[in-house]
Structures are given as C-alpha cells and as structure tokens.
Amino acid sequence: MSIPNQQTIQQAHARITPYIHRTPVMTSAGIDEQAGCQLYFKCENFQKIGAFKARGAMNAVLSLSESARAKGVATHSSGNHAQAIARAAKIMGVKSYIVMPRTAPEVKKRGVRGFDGEIFECEPTLAARESTLADVIRKTGATEIHPFNNYDVIAGQATAAKELFEEAKDLDVIIAPVGGGGLLSGTALATKYFSPATQVFAAEPAGADDAFRSMQSGKIEPSQSDSIADGLLTSLGDKTFPIIRELVKEVITVTDAEIVAAMRLIWERMKIVVEPSCAVPLAAVLKSKEKFKGKRVGIILSGGNVDLGRALKLMTE
Template identity: 55%
Template sequence: MSDPQVPPTYDDVLAAHARIQPYIHRTPILTCATLDRMSGAELLFKCENFQKGGAFKARGATNAVFSLDDATAAKGVATHSSGNHGTALAYAAGRRGIPCEVVMPRTSPQAKKDAVRGYGATVIECEPSTSSREAVFAEVVARSGADFVHPFNDARVIAGQATCAKELFEDAGPLDAVIAPIGGGGLVSGSCLTLSTLSPTTRIYAAEPANADDAHRSLKAGHIITDDAPQTIADGLKVSMKELTWHFVSRHVADILLVSEEEIVAAMMLIWKRMKIVMEPSSAVPLAAVLKNHDLFAGQRVGVLITGGNVDLDRLPWTSA
C-alpha cells in the first residue's frame, strides 16, 4: 500500500490480515437469547472488546505500524485519539519496538490514558475539541518527524479495520445486515470494503448518538458535515468523518440510525447484565439502534460489532450522579 490517502482495495485487506494475525486476536462471536427476543432478530455480536488493547483499533494500528519501512519506523509513530486508537498504536509500536506519541483530550477516561502509557507511549494532553487536538498534534509531528497514523482517515488503518468484518463473515456465515457505531467511520468503512466484496447483498448500517449526529446529517446532505466538540457519553464517537471514510460511507451505508443518551446507557446495561461482558458506551450504540428500529431488523440475521471494552470503572453511567 503506497499511499495512505488512496482508498484501499480488498487486496489490501487480505494483505493486512496476513500481516497482523501474529499480533491480534480472532475475536469470538457471541449470542444472547434475551436480546434476540427483545429485537426479534438473530443477533451475532463480534466482540472486539476482547481484542488486544481492548478494541478493534488494534487491527488498523498494527497494520499501519508493520507496513512501515525500517527507516520510517525508526522515527516512531504519532497520532491523536480519544483513547482506543492511541492505545492500539501504542500497543503496535511496542510490538515493533519503536517510539509512539499520542495527543489525547484531557477529558478522556483515565483508564484510556493509563492504557496508552502502559504500552510505553507518551501522552500529550489537549483540549476536548477537534481543533485543539489537531493543533497540538501538528506541533508534535513537527518536533519528532514521526509517521502520522490517523485514527481513521488512513488507508492502512481502514484496511486493518476491514479484517473485523472479514472474520465476522467467515465465522458467522450469511448476514442480512451488519451494524457498527460511527464516529470518524474507520470501522464502518472497513466493513463496507469487506462486505461489498464478499457479501454485496448484506445491508450495512451505522449507529450514532443523536448528540453527535454529524455522520447522519452528512449522509442526508450528501457531503461531509463536521461537529467540533459534541457532547455524548459515547466518547469514542465524537469525531467527524473525513475524505477516505466518506468515500466508503457515502457509497455503501444504507442508513445511519440515531439513538439518545438514555438509549445508549440502557443498551450498555443490557449487554453487561445479559451477556456478562464489559463494553464501553460507544459499543452499546448499535444495539440501542437495533432495539429502537425493531421493524427494520426483525426476522433478520444481524452482525453487531462491539467495538471496545475500555470503560472507566469509576465512572459507569448508571452510577454517576
């Protein structure tokens, strides 16, 4: 893959999967009879909360890091991230033995900051807005000369994220629909790339907080609409799409479904209670959308991408005042 700004192909996905397999988990697909009854659908949960670094982001970050030639890698990698991509890049850089710097909003969950540092990377804090994040990051790259691995607007990252849907299709069989949360759109874009190749009849949906609905508005308007600092409990979904992810979302996503903050918390609690697994608020957004849009999914086999499990246990949404 020569240019990170050129949309990846399915050949890039195949190469990425071969490249990253020594460093990632092939995560399980879990089911829940209670959630099937509630939704009227057969739900197959691809559990990336069990992934290295606690989120699907390990796939794209690892592909990017191990795609670098030795001379470039020696200067290290850098990124900006609300947490999961930063953790993933720190993990991948650690596996390759190269430096990593991550610009993170000061409001990111402490658990995510600790995870980045735990993998040996350096955290540089910024204000919780896209403009602050990008300004601070520009200073970091100018100083270090590190390779910028964008959280989602990077062909290497999208090709890596696409391996998640590839595994889901291989392990679950035919699916009527797949739904994933959307922020910047890296995972959704990867899912579009994989499924448009392997299963073009599978409908692809994205789910988004109503409080951070820029992707929904973008799809309706036919062009990218951005929000600088939306407020939602789903902290991983506060960023807006860019050109590479819009390329896939605009062509392949059937709809972007919105859910309220209360619906996100209720879905998160359901998964914790019924499936006995830890997952973060962003991961609950797809289930909330499925339950809210019963008629859209009833009677269908639906792949649901649980994106991560890096939750701050001291700030669970149902225990906060």
C-alpha cells in the same frame, strides 16, 4: 494508497494476524427475543487493548517503511487508537507520541502509558488536537497515523467484519458504530467484497449525529460532540465519507438513554463489559425493531475500555 480492495484487506489480515486476537462471535437468546431478530456479536471488546483499534493501528505501523518507523509514530486520539498505536509501536521497538484531550478517560491514559507511549495533553477540541500533533511531529520527525482517515487503518479495521462473515454465514445486515468512520468504512468494504448480499447500517449518538447529517447533505458535517459515547465524537474524514456514502444504507441515531439501556442489557445478559460507544449498534436495533424483524444481524461490538465507576453511575442514575 487507494481505497482498499479485496486483496488489500486479505493482505492486511495476514499481516496483523500474529499480533491480534481472533475475537469470538457471541449470541444471546434473551437479547434476540427482545430485539425480534437473530444477533451475532463480533466481540472486539476482547481484542488486544480492548478495542478493534488494535487492528488498524497494527496494520498501519507494519505498513510503514523501516526508515519511517525508526523515527517513531504519532497520533491524536481520545483513547482506544492511542493505546493501539502505543502498543503497535512497542511491539516494533519504536517510539510513540500520543496527543490526547485532557478530558480523555483516565483508564485510556493509563493504557497508553502502559505501552510506553508519551502523552501530550491538549484542550478537548479538534483544532487543539491537530495543532498539538503538528508541533509534536515537527519536533520528533515521527509519522502521523490518523485514527481513521488512513487507508492502512481502514484496511485493518475491515478485518473484524471479514472474520464475522467467515463465522456467521448469510447475514442480512451488519451494523457498526460510527465516529470518524474508520470501522464503518472498513466494515462496508469488507461487506462489499466478502458478503455482498448483506446490507450495511451505521449507528450513531443523536448528540453527535454528524454522519447522519452528512448522509443527508452529501458533504462532511461537523460533529457536535455531545454524548456519553466518547469514542464517537469525531467528524468523518475525506477518506471515510466517500466509502460510507456509497456503501452504507442508513445511519440510525440513538439517545444517551438508549445507549445506556443497551449497555446495561449487554452487561446483564451476556456478562461482558462494553463501553458506551460499543452499545450504540444494539441501541439502534432495539430502537428500530421493524427494520430488522426476523433478520440475521451482525453487530460489531467495538470495545470495552470503560471507566467502571462512571459506567456504574450511568446505569444507576
């Protein structure tokens, strides 16, 4: 498969619609006042499994041949993609094999088990994840569905921005968080096809600023993986980076303290639960008010699968 085009994204949307929520677009006058712009939040924290990952995983599983699907699906993930793959596999009546770092949040492990996913724990390094996954695939014959470096996944993730553009017209800017780049590259493609006048920005933790550095150097840089935003600690892939390099205007980095402040603001003003990774785009807007002053800004709220005890501790420290 090649880079998703407009028709591919439209087909992905039609394919997954029976299995996902069309999540609401919310606004907050109080947050707008603080940010100095009009914000439109695409609330993927209300998505199936609590994150946008339900879109890409469902599209990827549905896109497999019946013979491939019958052998099961496998992936490595710190949490949200893991749950999304386990859910999609359960819906289709096939096995899922999920490699997770032992440090992954317990709430996300429970989510995987709730969808009958079989978990294989490994050390929290990319090398350990990949070697464990290779062993699982060798033993099971399952098909790997990569968390982000997969065009079917990217096409699925693009549908969140597509829906946002259908509800919030004439956005000047759209911002998505970036880890491996599946959501960001999908958002950038959806913007190109469905709202070409809109500028695409990315938001990233300063402690895991590989996308920022990759944009500067013109090649994929390794992630340092030092941030509370546990969903954004992965380096870009060879499928996501070229799309991001071509279509994303800028990557804005934010500190963990700025992420916590933005997360707290969303909890307090919007009365909704988001995870740290989800708050990164709002943190970027609040940090760079002059860039967005007076503009209509769409934000993808990526997910709400947070360890509540840990989150409350972060916000009271």
